[in-house]
Amino acid sequence: MRQRLMALFCIIILMAPTASIKGDCGDVNNDAEINILDIVYLIYYKYKGGTEPNCGTVTDIDGNVYQTVTIGTQVWMKENLRVTHYRNGDPIPEVTDNTEWASLTTGACCEYNNEVHKAPTYGRLYNWYAIDDSRNIAPEGWHVATDEEWKQLEMHLGMSQADADGTGLRGTDEGGKLKETGTAHWIDPNTGATNESGFTALPGGYRNYLGDYAHMGFWSPIWTSSENISNEPWHRNLSHTSSQAIRSYTLAKENGLSVRCVKD
Numbered sequence: 001m002r003q004r005l006m007a008l009f010c011i012i013i014l015m016a017p018t019a020s021i022k023g024d025c026g027d028v029n030n031d032a033e034i035n036i037l038d039i040v041y042l043i044y045y046k047y048k049g050g051t052e053p054n055c056g057t058v059t060d061i062d063g064n065v066y067q068t069v070t071i072g073t074q075v076w077m078k079e080n081l082r083v084t085h086y087r088n089g090d091p092i093p094e095v096t097d098n099t100e101w102a103s104l105t106t107g108a109c110c111e112y113n114n115e116v117h118k119a120p121t122y123g124r125l126y127n128w129y130a131i132d133d134s135r136n137i138a139p140e141g142w143h144v145a146t147d148e149e150w151k152q153l154e155m156h157l158g159m160s161q162a163d164a165d166g167t168g169l170r171g172t173d174e175g176g177k178l179k180e181t182g183t184a185h186w187i188d189p190n191t192g193a194t195n196e197s198g199f200t201a202l203p204g205g206y207r208n209y210l211g212d213y214a215h216m217g218f219w220s221p222i223w224t225s226s227e228n229i230s231n232e233p234w235h236r237n238l239s240h241t242s243s244q245a246i247r248s249y250t251l252a253k254e255n256g257l258s259v260r261c262v263k264d
Contacts, residue, residue, distance in 0.1 A: 058263075060139045061085050068263070069198040072156035074149065075263035077142075078200045080123025080222075084109060086135035092126070098211025102254065107133045110256055112205055113213045121185070122204040122216070125256030128233045131223050132253075142261040147226035147234040147247075149262055153178075154245060157197060169244040176243035179220070187217040192243025201238050207256030223257045 059065050060083040069078045085091055086107075095101045095108040107130030111119045130137055131144050138144055145153075151164040157178070159171040176192030178199040183190055185202050205216030215221075220238040227233050228249050235257055237246035251257065 058139050058142060058261075061087055061089065069200075071153060071197050071199065074153060074156075076145070076153070076199060077261045078198060080202065080204055081126070081137065081259040081261060082119045082123045083137055083139075084124070086133060086137055087140060088135050090135055092130055092137065101127075101207065101211035101256075102209060104254060105129060107131075107137075108256075110207060112207070112216050118216075122202055123258050125204065125207050126223065126259055127256050128223055128253035131225050131233070131259065137259065138261040141264050143264060144223065144225040145260055145262045147224045150224055150234075150236055150247075153197075153199075159245075164247075167247050167249075169242060169246055171244050173243045175238045175245035178245065179238055185217065187240045190240050202258075203238075203240060204258040206251070206258075209252045209254035221251065221255075221257045222260050 056068055057065050058068055058077065060081070062083050062085055064082055066077045066079045066081075068075055070076075083092070084094060093106075093108045095104065095110055096114045101108065101110070104127060107127065109124045109126045109130060111124055112122060126137065136143070151159075154164050154171060154174050155161065157174040159174045163170040173192050173194075176194050177196040178201045179190065179193040179195060180186065180200045180202055181190070181193045181195050186193065187203070201220045201222075203215070203217050203220045205214055205219060206221045207213050218240050222236045224234045224236065230249075232249040233251070233253055234247065234249050235251055237248065239246070
C-alpha cells in the first residue's frame, strides 16, 4: 500500500513540474501516517495553492538539519537552534570570554561551558540581542517563537488562558508534555516527563549576564522573541523537578538561553 501511494506522489509531482517539495517524504500532512489523506493534501497543494507540505525537517543557513513536529496548528523545531550565522550570512559572534560576554549589547552565541561537542545535542546559547537582530537567526520561513505562540502551545496541551497569562510555575502537566523522557539528559527525577507533544525539550542550562554557565541537566530556559511593557524579554523554563511550565521575564538580555523556532 505504501509503495502504491508513493507511486501516486511521483505521478502528481511529474504532472506539475513547476511545483516542488523540499525533502523526501510521504507523510506530507505530518499526521504520522501515510494514507489517502496525504494524496488529497498533495493534490490541493499542487493545484489549489494549499499549504506547502511539512516533510519533517528544516535546514538553517549553516546546513544544520532540524527535526520538526506539528503540535495543534503550529509546526515547531523539536531541537534547539545551533546556527552560527544570521539569515543573510553574517556571522553571529561566538564569545567565550566572560568579560567580553558581560559587556555585550549586540548579538552573540556560545556553547555551554565553551564545549563545542555539546552543540549537536543541546544547541547553542544566544543572548537576547541575537534574537532581536533584524538579520534573523531563524531559517527562511521560520521565526523565533513569540510569547503568544508559546501560550498557544501550552493551551493546546491543556493549560487554561488564565494560567497561560500568569508568571512563574503555571498549569499542571504541560511542562511534562514538552520534556524529553528519562534521565539520559535530564537529572533525576525529571518529574512528569511524558514528551506527549513530541517537543522533546532538553535541559541546556544557560549562561548568565556575567558569563558563567549553570544548570545544564536541571533547567531548560528558552527565549521568546517578545518583551513585556518594561522591555524585558519573556522566556520559558522547564525544570527536572516539576511538570509545570515557567513563564518569566527575570533574565536580562545579556543572558544566554536556548532558542526554539516555529514555522511562519
